[in-house]
Amino acid sequence: MLPITILEALHQARQDIDDIDARMLLQDVLSVNGAYLIAHSGQELTPGQVKSFRLLAMRRAQGEPVAYLIGKREFYSLDFTVTPEVLIPRPETELLVDLALAQFPLDLACKVLDLGTGSGAIALTIARHRPLAHITAVDVSAEAVAVARLNAAQLNVANVRIIEADWFEALGGERFDLIVSNPPYVAEGTAYLSRGDLRFEPRIALCAGGDGLDCIRSIIASVPGYLNDGGALLLEHGYDQAQTCRDLLSEAGFGGIFSCPDLAGIMRVSGGRLGVS
Ligand SMILES: C[S@@+](CC[C@H](N)C(=O)[O-])C[C@H]1O[C@@H](n2cnc3c(N)ncnc32)[C@H](O)[C@@H]1O
Numbered sequence: 202m203l204p205i206t207i208l209e210a211l212h213q214a215r216q217d218i219d220d221i222d223a224r225m226l227l228q229d230v231l232s233v234n235g236a237y238l239i240a241h242s243g244q245e246l247t248p249g250q251v252k253s254f255r256l257l258a259m260r261r262a263q264g265e266p267v268a269y270l271i272g273k274r275e276f277y278s279l280d281f282t283v284t285p286e287v288l289i290p291r292p293e294t295e296l297l298v299d300l301a302l303a304q305f306p307l308d309l310a311c312k313v314l315d316l317g318t319g320s321g322a323i324a325l326t327i328a329r330h331r332p333l334a335h336i337t338a339v340d341v342s343a344e345a346v347a348v349a350r351l352n353a354a355q356l357n358v359a360n361v362r363i364i365e366a367d368w369f370e371a372l373g374g375e376r377f378d379l380i381v382s383n384p385p386y387v388a389e390g391t392a393y394l395s396r397g398d399l400r401f402e403p404r405i406a407l408c409a410g411g412d413g414l415d416c417i418r419s420i421i422a423s424v425p426g427y428l429n430d431g432g433a434l435l436l437e438h439g440y441d442q443a444q445t446c447r448d449l450l451s452e453a454g455f456g457g458i459f460s461c462p463d464l465a466g467i468m469r470v471s472g473g474r475l476g477v478s
Pocket of ligand 1: 287288289290291294316317318319320321322323339340341342345366367368383384385386405406407
């Protein structure tokens, strides 16, 4: 194999994959950052590095998400380990975290529940920004719970309890000040599922019945039994689900109901407060 430089390797990979993806894969192979690739573009790669990079580029060209290929994804400026058993944290979910952090100040020992924690992205990010909070994170997937626990250890987070359970089943009569969730909300059978990263993500993290609202309906119906009076619920949902979420919240006795758009202008999070008119 003829020696090739960083620049040449990137150039070759760009025939089949995006430049940004190629850079992320090569950074991972070399264990360097983006600035290094630019500053050392003339550096020759070893045959082993070229082989590893070409294999990753080939898998990417076949559709595998970069996050699964390199085993991590940045969320709210924190690095999360991700495996094909968990949803890849999305930038739009940062809105849910922004809204959650706005609910309570740094010096309040608030009780928070994250339903369907996956990699732990939401619960662990809130925990890092609110060290006094007592956070419970639940997921029905044993594999997701293992990934979330690994992330808790890697991010040095001690104020999160991670439980394997079906939504509220393990919580007894416990009540919380804030409940957050990015539940599965994609309609089964939609064409969207056969595109991009979604093809490789766990169906249990994505799909929620014929209209995508099964989990949202079930969570909103149960939440009043687990929220303190005046407590808040924040739910991420699909682009066309905001009105239904607001209706469901109203039927369940919530007040101060709102929906909030993400950076793309799509209504992405809805919420309300219990016992507030
Ligand atoms: C859309 S993913 C969200 C993952 C993570 N919170 C995030 O925002 O990246 C939904 C999560 O809900 C979990 N889930 C699905 N059904 C559940 C259930 N009945 N009880 C608890 N968790 C469930 C899935 O395993 C998945 O991890």
